[in-house]
Amino acid sequence: MKLPRMTQAFMAGLAMMGPGAVADSVDAQSALSAFLSANPISTRSASEPKATVDLETLKAAVVAGNFTPSRSWEFLRAACPGTCTDLGLDPSAWPVYPGVHRLSLCDETMLLQFSLYTTVNQSQSRVGLRGCTADLIADTAAQTGSTSCQIPTNTTSVVSSLKISRDTAASAASSDTDAIAALTQLLAYETLNPSGACNETINFALAGQTAVGLYMGSSLHSQNLLAPILESLIEEIQDNGVTETLVVQLCSSQHSARYAFGVIISLSGDLSAAQTAVQTWRNSSCITSLDDSTVWQNLTYSIPTVSHARANTTSLWARQRATCTAVQVVSGDTCTTLATECGITATELSTYNPSSTLCSNLTVGEYICCTEGSAPDYAPSPDADGYCYSYLIQTGDSCDVLAATYTLTTAEIESYNTETWGWLGCGDLLVGEYMCLSSGYPPMPAVIANAVCGPQVNGTVSVPYGTNLSTLNECPLNACCDIWGQCGITAEFCTPTESTTGNPGTAANNTNGCISNCGTEIVQSDAPSEVFKIGYFEGYDVERACMRTMIADIDTSLYTHIHMSFATLNADLSYNISSLEDQWNDFVELDGVKRIITVGGWDFSTDADTYDIFRSAVSDSTNRATLITNTIDLLTTYDLDGVDWDWEYPAEPDIPDIPADSTDDGTNFFLFLLELQMQMAIDAPNKTISTTAPSSFWYLKGIPIMAISEVVDYIVLMAYDLHGQWDWNNTYADPGCPQGGCLRSHVNLTETVSALSMITKAGVPSNMVAVGVASYARSFQMTEADCYGPDCTFTGPDSGAVPGACTDTAGYISNAELAGIAEEEEVYTYIDEDSNSNIMVWNDTQWAGYMDDDIKASRAELYEGYNFLGIADWAIDLLTSNGSTSASEGSSCEVYIDPSIWDEDSPSVTAVPGCSLIWPPQPLSSTTTITLPPWTTTLTYTTVVTETTSASSGGDLTAVTSHVSYWFPTVISVPPVSTTAIPVWGVNLPNGSTTGTIWLTSSVEPSPFAITWTPTIGGTTVVSAATTTATETSNVVVWGDYTYVEPAVTETLGGSTTVISGTILPPVTTTVTPVVYPSTTDTTHDTNLNSKTTKWTSGKPPSPTATAGCAGCGTGCVLFCDSACPICPIGVDITGGGSGEGDDDDD
Secondary structure, X not given: OOOOEEOHHHHHHHHHOOOOOOOOOHHHHHHHHHHHHHOOXXXXXXXXXOOOOOHHHHHHHHHOOOOOOOOOOHHHHOOOOOEHHHHOOOHHHOOEEOOHHHHOOOOOOEEEEXXXXXXXXXXXXXXXXXXXXXXXXXXXXXXXXXXOOOOOOOEEEEEEEEEEEEOOOOOOHHHHHHHHHHHHHHHHHHHHOHHHOOOOEEEEEEEOOEEEEEEEOHHHHOOOOHHHHHHHHHHHHHHHOOOOXXXXXEOOOOOOHHHOEEEEEEOOOOHHHHHHHHHHHHOOOOOOOOOEEEEEEEXXXXXXXXXXOOOOHHHHHHHOOOEOOEEEOOOOOOHHHHHHHHOOOHHHHHHHOOOOOOOOOOOOOOEEEOOOOEOOOOOOOOOOOOEOOEEEOOOOOOXXXXXXXXXXXXXXXXXXXXXOOOOOOOOOOOOXXXXXXXXXXXXXXXXXXXXXXXXXXXXXXXXXOOOOHHHOOOOHHHOEEOOOOOEEOOHHHHOOOOXXXXXXXXXXXXXXXXXXXXXXXXXXXXXXXXXEEEEEEEOOHHHOOOOOOOHHHOOHHHOOEEEEEEEEEOOOOOEEOHHHHHHHHHHHOOXXXXXXXXXXXXXXXXXXXXXXXXHHHOOOHHHHHHHHHHHHHHHHHOOOOEEXXXXXXXXXXXXXXXXXXXXXXXXXXXXXXXXXXHHHHHHOOXXXXXXXXXXXXXXHOOOOHHHHHOOOOEEEEEOOOOOOHHHOOOOOOOOOOOOOOEOOOOOOHHHHHHHHHHHHHOOOOHHHEEEEEEOEEEEEEEOOOOOOOOOOEEOOOOOOOOOOOOOOEOOEEEHHHHHHHHHHOOEEEEEEOOOOEEEEEEOOOEEEEEOOHHHHHHHHHHHHHOOOOEEEEEOHHHOOOOOOOOHHHOOOOEEEEOHHHHHOOOOEEEEOOOOEEEOOOEEEEEEEEEOOOOEEEEEEEEEEEEEEEOOOOOOOOEEEEEEEEEEEEEEEOOOOEEEEEEOEOOEEOOOOOOEEEEOOOEOXXXXXXXXXXXXXXXXXEEEEOOOEXXXXXXXXXXXXXXXXXXXXXXXXXXXXXXXXOOEEOOOEEEEEOOOOEOOOOOOOOOOOOXXXXXXXXXXXXXXOEOOOOXXXXXXXXXOOOOOOOOOOOOOOEOOEOOOOOOOOOOO
């Protein structure tokens, strides 16, 4: 049975939608409600109505570059950072990445720098890794050259053993190659970077999935020992390969970290393990976790010795200075090692450093005197302008060591940095950032090479203390800027979060924060004076093999504007409408709708033969004037209502197979539209100018869209094609799918909302934006059958999607063609609530994401509710498959078959694919009575109740009328049917075929009849011997502030029904209309109807035909052809249809 279920939530929702706003489908509205519940949309009102702008001032601002980026951002799309050769050897000039996950996108060898003591792992997204793509060539001459390091005068040679440790897991040859590549680049970096030879070296590399960490203490490094060790290790791997983990290290308890060495190779790409290993060696310890450890080779090096040839006292004191000569303590130092490093005795060390706790309290980083004199005081002071002493954080830094080095405390360091940009505290130092080591004003932040917004953009001029640094270098389009200097429009970039320090330029762990233009809200202007419904029409559709809809057959009452697509331009900037010739006259003569000519399109904008025409047209004032004159002539000659520009896209940086456009063309396009608007105001008043706009921030950022909104009448936001085959292997295409190629809907509502936020935050009033909807799908071939969710993938690089019979393009298929497939094949369709899209899966691995009419209608209501101008549908000729080749023939292609077909020995039909055949009933030799089986169904009793609610009145109580419905399962006896003919389902000929067999199915229609029954509500309903049980899950319905939880519903039908302890209501009489029989689809063909094999062949004119209403002729389906339509064929759903083939033009 089905439990009582209130319809109050839906009725309340309708009340809140405003007058006349009725959803086309409860399912689509429920899906939208579920989406909004999970993804609330934030809005804010525009600060003030759009005011008149001085166009000359606006022009000057656009020409000055105030609306677009000052440089190309193409480097941001690169999977790998720039090369080390181009960027230089100083890591402070390398781009910065928030976390390890970003590095996985690059399959080249990279050199990396990051803080040794800030944990590096996949879950940590606030590391600040700096890297360059390693392309260095070792300087072999530098390997044997001398260094300028200060070497102790008295030394002795020692020999120690380098040990090699491995785990037991063998590697593939490719892993050996990656390991060698990483080591080779570390070797090259070493030989090309002599400035670091006197200090310890800490370096990391990543090659494919292989991570390498390297450490050598300063005293070994200064002896030119690193290069020969790396060369030997490379030879070792070439000879013997590498295991899952391989370590070479120098372990000695007699020496400090100055004489430590280690290199780790991790084939799993574990940078965290490499980081931990380097920490271990720098701590003068060794890795002991690997069992297989053997002596690899001996290493000879020098260490200081105590000099016994002491100078006389007089000369010693003659050299004494107020400040002693000192040595800095490193990990592993003892008084013995320090005395040796100084070249003095332990007694002298104690003399020069008089402290009873000296040897027990050595602190890494502090200075110990090796001569007479006072210990050096390196405590910094503010500069003359009041700014603190700034220090650039290095890889091995920690606050403890810095405090000991600069005679400070860690508490003092923390106190000096309460206002420092990017300061995350002593426990989270970021390499390459500035910190304060004294009191004073904080410094300007350090440059981040790949920053495009915020104060760390290269070339940013220093500003006085007190300036809000977050406002420097704001993103184009007023997009959000995160703490790493990256622009975006999603929550990843737009959500400000607070770190533990709360300092500017910081964010909570695992977030990127936001420093300017934060938030993803839609900016609402006033409501438009008219809501647009724009229909784009592909005037070239007559070139298709089928589905050739004629513009004259479009029901213009459904639209406010028809955008005829596409006129193009010749090289001389004259207009070319040759592809529209078959439709042009009918388009010009349309009545009751605005007739707009759309110029350009994707093919024209990107084809190798034509891409440069738009660019040339706007490049200078002469060309712009020519195109303006030609445009006005076209509009006035044919008395069109306006022109729509579809240039995809001005200033584009990376469309394949054509050169990147100049960044100047965004400005040039604005200048053209401005000059066109000014001339049309004189020569073609009351005609409109519109333009399309991409929904991608990447492509819109180069277009001064706010300025353009001041000189056009409206803008069409192309909120479709958000995904497609181009996503395959595309790093940036699919959020949550870093390798690209995931199954995503091209009309994803989450991404559409982001685009609406983007364009309105950019300054375009919402009431000027018509939001794109689509009448086609982007389709894919699934990589794996039964895996069709958003994390599943599709095949590539070429599309494996089956082309539509008419559109004939893999990956692009019309709604009409999808409907045809659904009627011909077994398909699985559902509404994906996460994307608010329809999904269809068929043939095991065919997948399509699209919008049906119900989703479109719910979207239109949503956009209207946020004061957008309306919708623009691409394209309305994709909605029906019954296109004809001439306007006079009409587009419905409904063919009434002559009853004489029953007399033919070999019946055959001629008609165009996609036509609906209205089949005549099969005559019977005499009146026949048909006994029908009992009908298992439910009867509904509905009562009206009135309740008070504040959901639709802003808090005030309002009476809301709602309905409470009760369902009662029952089995009804249907009166017999007496007839002289058996009605037959209509037949829809499939698109894409030219011949086939027609199988007929009967369609017996019982007459409506009255029954009297007694409703009983409440109590317990018991169904015995049930034949059908179904359960619908609970659903949450949200309308504004009103939330209603629909309970789960269980329906049981068949058998007998008894209500125990219910309230018996008065008897009621109900007229019921039985379903058409048969009510289920047979697995075999009806032998009586199909005693002869009926064939069809594509062709014109159709035959054998009759006139509608003739004696013996069939009738088409009436009402709305949904699943409740009593005289529609079996299996028909909301899209209508016939016998499971073709399209739905019977309603």
